Amino acid sequence: MSRLDRSLIAGLPPFEGMAPADLDRMLAQARSQRIAKDEAVFEQEDAAHAFFLLLDGHVRVIKTTPDGQQVIVRYISPGELLGIAHALGRTTYPASAVAAVDCVVLAWPGHLWPEFAAAFPNFGANTYKTVGSRLQDTQTRVVEMATEQVERRVAHALLRLIDQTGRKTEDGILIDFPISRQDIAEMTGTTLHTVSRLLTAWEDQGLVKSGRQKVAVTEPHHLQLLAEGRLPKS
Amino acid sequence: MSRLDRSLIAGLPPFEGMAPADLDRMLAQARSQRIAKDEAVFEQEDAAHAFFLLLDGHVRVIKTTPDGQQVIVRYISPGELLGIAHALGRTTYPASAVAAVDCVVLAWPGHLWPEFAAAFPNFGANTYKTVGSRLQDTQTRVVEMATEQVERRVAHALLRLIDQTGRKTEDGILIDFPISRQDIAEMTGTTLHTVSRLLTAWEDQGLVKSGRQKVAVTEPHHLQLLAEGRLPKS
């Protein structure tokens, strides 16, 4: 097994402010792992045996209800932590994480969490900051779900995605991984049918360009207006 | 100004595992404050000049959208922290907090947060645990909003409230502070009209007893079934 180089993680937000020697010490305990598209990094309800850093790819975090409905909690981008149940005082994962594309992650045994938090206070603080901002995001989402109707919610979801993972192309800003109508529906609490209708309507207005598992936003500003609900309904 | 006694906070979850001397040291920096019903503890968007512990009463945490719609994020019970924006790396409050009844809080200047977290690691850890469990709760709420229809959401909301603040009375388990139909609507993303209709329907079935700014659940188990959606629709 090859040694993991410090440059893999130096400069990533979770490790900000850490001494190089400490990075090495953390890496010495990590295992790098490849996750094929559509494979799970971890599963809801499983014992939280590890926590992860996404090095490359994109991961969908999904909650499944007792009756089988799914909700996409968030997408994880490279450089972000996931599966940090231990940091929340949990012993079990509250959601599943599935690779949206082929991914590479670093995995640390979960029982190391307390040691790490104590030995590398910056790492601990960075993690808690992450948890805090995820709480913010999630509360914002509750407000959206409670007050906005579907069109605005879907617009907001797309804007967040291009903000988080957008890549400039000739078609506009493309969401950088395969995403289906169903996925967008599961992010916004609607159905794939409604998402499909919205996207075709927006495509007719020249706001987006979309295809099979692919969405690009050509007029982000216009979409923003729509998301904020201050737009004359043509 | 009278000295604050250690017994005020000893035994409360945020201070678990702290040495008595440290409790005293924290209390020496605290100011106790009375908040009248309907007064704000702090306001959304204001600079986070302090963080608080609720000693007595009940506080509503509210987010207001740009167009004036309100969403109740959570209710705070005695012994819980609130306004911990600093712990999340924020300099401004993300929501407002309003006293649902006359309240007593302890307030600490916000700039003390980093000192406290460093000097009293148990306090820091307890706080982060709180943040973590609030993240859990909020995500659960997103799932509910995305997958359940109004009746089940309202049922869930009532169950959480009686669980958190229920007091046994002859009418059943009473929510221990004045709560209007409008409030329940703002917790569940619906309208006071729909809440009213649901409550009268449930009252007819003998599940709840409600009045002006008052709700008591007489058949929690039945309501639970309803919340979980496995109930023959009469």
Add this chain to the structure above:
DNA sequence: CGTCCATTTGATCAGGGTCAAGACGAGTGG
């Protein structure tokens, strides 16, 4: 070339929001 998904699109319909009006109570001031 055939199969499997993702997507589109139409038709229907109901949950629950909106609009409107009143009833009920609690507190206030005369």
Add this chain to the structure above:
DNA sequence: CCACTCGTCTTGACCCTGATCAAATGGACG
């Protein structure tokens, strides 16, 4: 003590958003 007012709650009527049901189309891939 009573009349009045204001805020909460109830209830009916209507209608719209978006879910559901159904079917067809179109790529992608083996």
